[in-house]
Amino acid sequence: MSMISRRTFMMAATAMGALALAGSVAYAELPALAKKDTYKVGFAQTESNNPWRIAQTESMKAEAAKLGYQLVYTDAAGSAAKQVADVNSMIAQGVDVIFLAPREEKPLIPAVMAAKKAGIPVVLLDRNVDQSLAKAGEDYVTFIGSDFIDEGKRVAEWLAKNANGKSKIIELEGTTGSSPANDRKKGFDEAITAAGGFEIVASQTGDFARDKGRQVAEALLQAHPDADIVYAHNDEMAIGAIAAIEAAGKVPGKDILVLSIDGGKEAVQAVVDGKIAAVVECNPRFGPKAFETMARFAAGEKIEPWVINTDKFYDASNAAAELSSAY
Amino acid sequence: MTTIETSSPPAVRSSRVNAAKLLSRYGTFAAFIALLIFNLIVTPNFVSWQTLNVNLTQVATIVIVAVGMTLVIATGGIDLSVGSLMAIAGAAAPMIFMGQLLPIENMGILIILSFILPILLVMAFGWFNGFLVTRFSIQPIVATLVLFIAGRGLAQVATNGNLQVFKNPDFQFIAMGRIAGIPAQVVVMIIVAILAHCLIRYTVIGRQIIAVGGNEKAARLTGIPVRRVKTFVYVISGALAGLAGLIVVARNSASDANLVGLGMELDAIAAVAVGGSLLTGGRANILGTVLGAFVIQLVRYTLLANGVPDAAALIVKAGLIIVAVFIQQRADKA
């Protein structure tokens, strides 16, 4: 402690103090990024307890390795609060840029603001932060990713066209309280209500997990034998639901349509097999696009507020052809 | 030696005491029956073989783990590591039969090994729990906390967090197969429960488990190998957790080290508590534990089937645990 002069201590302290104000008043410019041969890059991951997150991390690591950048990787283990602390430790370590996959819209604002204050540009991946509190181009560089609400909407729109008279829906929600669960539910529910003629007979959480998804689907299929559509918020629960449907002596794809989001290889294979009717991709391979955006930003380019990661859509028409490119 | 005294007249017990005793003995059963009746009236399509099938297969793993937990709790301990041990066994089995670990070609042998080796592995971890508890006198809650934290990490490291997807009907027989029309995992559950019940009731080691939980010092002074008995229950708990882990991954055609057995320790402890074995040790009611697990499962099913949201279900579960334990203790004091 004695090595630190009183002045730097106080300066840092005031900087932290200013943080609170930064929440409502955007006053500083977006930090710039110098053009260098190599960078020290931070990647603050939310959690790594599902295949999608693991694929995302792998993609980031692979791309950093390819470019020869040093990657500081942290894992918040599902805690928004820890993720903010992780970002702070990256700031302390003096990284050049931070890729942040925010666990939630609101609680990560302090992390974004702290980085901005420290002059480190932040790029958001796969989830955005609350737009009323922080803005792309001002507080952070951009948001790369897809729209969870839109994903749910796309599923609903496909269903409206291809239901073939099926109408009673069981919805398997993601982990209660998580933003993809909320958004995928919101997008789907709104669009399906607008389409008319459908009824969501049951909607329960399956925790994004295969086992829980199966158990919940088993119970719901028993209680609602007339249900003929299962909409799962991710592949794992959809695959669990297929097992439940088969155990109940019904044929997935024929008696019951299964719809999913994420589009991993196993799910796309299920589409090919006719077990899943359709799946919206949510591409986890962020590496190339993330580092490309970073390079553009370093070159002084103006980055659009939302770099859209285009998501594919798989159904019987294209699944076989696209199978090899699924993650 | 002939001091025969007219023994005092049989104690007059008030009806309130009787009610409490009855409630504790048959309370869990009564709750089970009440739930059944409630479902018969309220839940749509409750009466069907498939409903029975669904509930039995879902409760199987909880029962298997909770039986091991009952033994540990009977010695006055607790095992928080069961969920992590399930993940370890669940991660190890596919590695074996998918040929990643052993240079063996014969599928039959691989399948057999993929049952034996993972369970031996988690038994070793169970032994480790017992070792910490007996050798270093570390409180069980702390000792098993170590593997609760690190165990799942080990499984994740081994699989690099990746999902292992497989299709192997032979291995998956334990979950998908049927024996005389009964799902294999249900058969396993029944066998485990009966064996454990007999172990506690009729075997020497079973009675020694109860004695150790009832009064450890006295047990040691009567020559009971206390350390060995305690280590034994952790090993058994580990083995049963491993078995449950294998069933879960077989059921899902996939092993996910991140999620297999997550939160299982709480379900198992709740089943033991609802089933009437107090956490203080000295008692092991296996049938009660089975019934406790059934009640918890049926509550879960009831809430799911009737569209009660997850959040409310948590509160119901909390109330259930408190009421069950309260009745148990009330009767115990009377």
Added chain:
Amino acid sequence: MLLTMQDISKAFSGVSALRSASLSIAEGEVMALVGQNGAGKSTLIKILTGVYQRDTGLIKFQDEDVVFATPSASQAKGIATIYQEINLAPQRSVAENIYLSREPRKFFGLLDRRAMREGAAAVLKTFNLDIDVDMPVAHFNAATRQMIAIARAVTQKAKLVIMDEPTSSLDEREVGILFDTIRTLKKNGVSVLFIGHRLDELYEICDRVTIMRDGQTVAQSAMQDMPKMELVRHMLGKELAAFEAIARDAGNDDSRPIRLSAEAVGSGVRVRDVSLTVREGEISGLAGLLGSGRTETARIVFGVDKLDKGKIRVDGKERSYSEPADAIADGIGLVSEDRKIDGIVPDMSIRENMTLALLPKLKKAGIVDRARQQEIVTRYIKALGVKCASPDQPIKELSGGNQQKVLLARWLCTDPRILIIDEPTRGIDIGAKAEILKLLRSLADEGLSVLMISSELEELLAAADRVTVLSDGRSVAVLKRNELSETALLSAMAHQVN
């Protein structure tokens, strides 16, 4: 009268524990309260101190009708209790224990630690006790803890001090100090309710006596008006001869083979140098003041504690057991001193408690042979006269004497060759005491070697064929049958004390 309790009754879940009990104590009086186990003494006290609530009856304290809802309520009125199991917080310091619940305070209600420390030291000094009051109570021996508990009562300015078997863990000298303290209390107008078993002590210190039996008060009188035999008769409800001498006449039969011998055994600080022998078919006594290392010696022999030095021989072969199981395998059994702590498994049935040590021999392929177990249990219940409703009754429901018989049976059914029995009659009423001693004698006659640890002189005098006396962790004397007398024992025990 300071205290009057009238027609107190109390039932626990339908079973009546007190039926119309009464008790009265005058100011500055020492009242003895006696009765067998289960006579209702503890229940009466617990009602007085607010641990239990009476069902019916009247309590007057200082001419005021009172109902104490909690122990603290009774303490506030000036009733202090020193329970049998000494009620101090072991990890807290001496000073804290003395002042717990009414600590001296200074500003903001914070502890006045100096006042506490000095006050504690001062009050302990009046009892000639000079100890570090900052040390946790667990550091001190039972007698010191007893004095601390009394010091606590004194600082409470109690009007009535209840002492529940205060001398059970004290040696003669300490009893003397305690009695001096009681006299001081008396002089200051404090009344004492003294619950005890040792008759001589009662006659020495008490003014009056109240006798209870089966939940009722059966007699109350001045101490000097109550002859010993009369008192015992009231307690038991029948006449009882004093202990007959049941030791072998041809006492010092040194020709019998030695079964168990310890040679210069030592372990830790409690046992330094103990030698003793137990011959076939004899009752060998082990005597000594509290803390002389009797129990610890037994624990070493039985493999509970580690042997540091010396040799233990069983049937001439050198042995060093690391676990009791090893000793048991050699045919040794140990009935321990404290039934509750390391004797019974309270929730288990009589059957199970009795066969706990035998279990490994009762198995067929790991399974308990129920028929043989039943047969053995029935046999011993009958042989020892265990009073119980059924063998499946939980042992915690039995009286102390019957529990002791079950524990004795636990070892007898293993067919031991050596039985170590620590305080065989502690906490047991006089009738059962004589029974158990007789039983030990008949077992010895059948060839069993008994090592009997006892702090009761009459017990040793009545039953032992030979007595080894310990003092401060060393064996200081071996008295043969013909050398045994009260004075001989006392002088041997007093060795190194003066």
Added chain:
Amino acid sequence: MTSMLKTLSRPFVAKSSGDLARLGVLLALAGLILFGALRYDNFISPFNILSFLRYNSMFALIALGMAFVIITGGIDLSVGGVAAMASVVAAYLSLYGWFPGLAGGVLAGLVAGSINGVITTRLRIQPFIATLAMMLAAYGTALLLANNQSVSVSYDTAFTMIGQDDFLGFPIPGWIAGFAYVLGWIFLERHPAGRHVLAIGDGEATANLMGLKVERTLFAVYALSGVLAGLAGVILASQFGAGQPTEGVGWELFAIASVVVGGTLLTGGSGSVGATLAGALLLAMVFNILNFENGLGWISLSAYWQSVIRGVFLLIVVVLQAGLMKKTEA
């Protein structure tokens, strides 16, 4: 009763066994800081230190409450859930100003803690079970109140200052935690009621016979743990700008581990406020160091290794402590 018998029958506990363990945790903390300072750039930079304290003040508060509960021989598994619930309540009430937000969160914690207290003392249900149920109930309530999502706090009132601002150059959450620890220390070491908490942990039956108000004190201890968890919830809402019904998972284990590492035995009757703080900081420091280690880029430790390392770390500490206890007892 049994706990008293247990302690009495263990005759000679060295006074210093706990002290040794406490010294150990301080040495380990110092060692870890030294290691970090030597190995990593900017490890002891004001920014890292202050943000470390700002974030970990929540855990320190929870560990303090847990220490009191464990000293009585109990346990409180509900702290994480209660903090989550309190953060939601605080977020809603922050619309009406910083004080309603603060008071509301603390009150929510008080209510939950009081229920724990009632269930353990009145219904005599073991703390493990009672607080396990409360954990479930608190998460359920938090999710119901929050309608399954994060609840934004008001940025118009001064509520966010509680978590994000500084006072005299030091984070306000740090002040709050520091203040709580000073009060906690005075209470435990210098106030009669604190000594009563220790005596009750030494043996409830004995304490009752000595005239201590056992039930009331136990109730107060659970209520206190609830209040501190509520306070942590307020900081959580304020520092991160949202009430988070799914946060707090595993906090109870962190708190228990902090208390254990701080040399307090789960059997109760002894314990130290200062060592608990050191224990909490020590465990938090492990996370911080792992983050910095990853930053060196030599080995990129996956999150999985982190949990293995945490487990091994806990193992080493408890085994060393067990060894220490044995040695001093002998």
